[in-house]
Amino acid sequence: MPSFDVVSEANLSEVDNAIGNITREISTRYDFKGSKSTVEHDDGVITIHADDDLKLKQVKEILQGNLQKRGIEPGQLDYQKVEQAAGQSVRQKVLVKQGLDKELAKQLVKDIKASKMKVQVAIQGEELRVTGKKRDDLQEVIAFLKGLGIEQPLQYKNFRD
Template sequence: MPSFDIVSEVDRSEVDNAVQNVMREIGTRYDFKGSRSEVTVDEGAIKIEADDDLKLKQVREILQGHLQKRSIEPGQLDYQKVEPAAGQSVRQRVLVKEGLDKELAKKIVKDIKATKTKCQVAIQGDELRVTGKKRDDLQEVIAHVKAMGLEQPVQFKNFRD
């Protein structure tokens, strides 16, 4: 019976590479000369530290650009609130979302079942397994999920015949 998985994954090495590129760019840019701005990765989150709100906003834009170049979409980033740090500096954590949370998984399952295709959908932890009798039905489900316009990007893996 053909099946595939709907997942939301991020390649951690790509996040590390993007952060290293951001730090390299910050070190060479004239508007960051003499500032204590830095970006680090720790425990599945990106930590941004900057001198003030303006520099924080600039670092966020640079980070988002480098992540998009490495095919990590903005929907996979969850910006936490800005916290004051020592002096006038500020810091912000950016969580990298992985896996489908329960509400999003239930929404996708409900939408797939509303299409009346002959497919079964099962929630397996933080991913969905879609099985059906025909490959065409599964391709129809993939097209439908892509057209849903979800805020969190999803990938389709393990397509088996």
């Protein structure tokens, strides 16, 4: 029986490459001259240090632009609360979402089953396995999921005939 997996992954090596580009861009931009703004990446968590809220906003715009060029959608970024650091400086953590969380996976299963398509859906860890009798049914599910307009980007992998 044909099947495929629905996942949501970000390539962390591309995140590292984007952080390198951002660091170079901050060091060369005139509006960041004399600034102690930095961006660091450690295991799926991006930490932004900025001198003030205005610099933080500018660094976030640079971050989103560079990540999007590298194929990481803005929906995969989870911005945490802005924290005050020493003096006027601020810090913000940005989580790169990996995998489907349980609530989203349950909602997708519920939506697929409510559409009355002839497929079986199973949650396997942080991904969904969709199985059907015909390839056309699976393509119908992919079109349905794309039409839902979910904020977090989904990838369709491991197609087996």
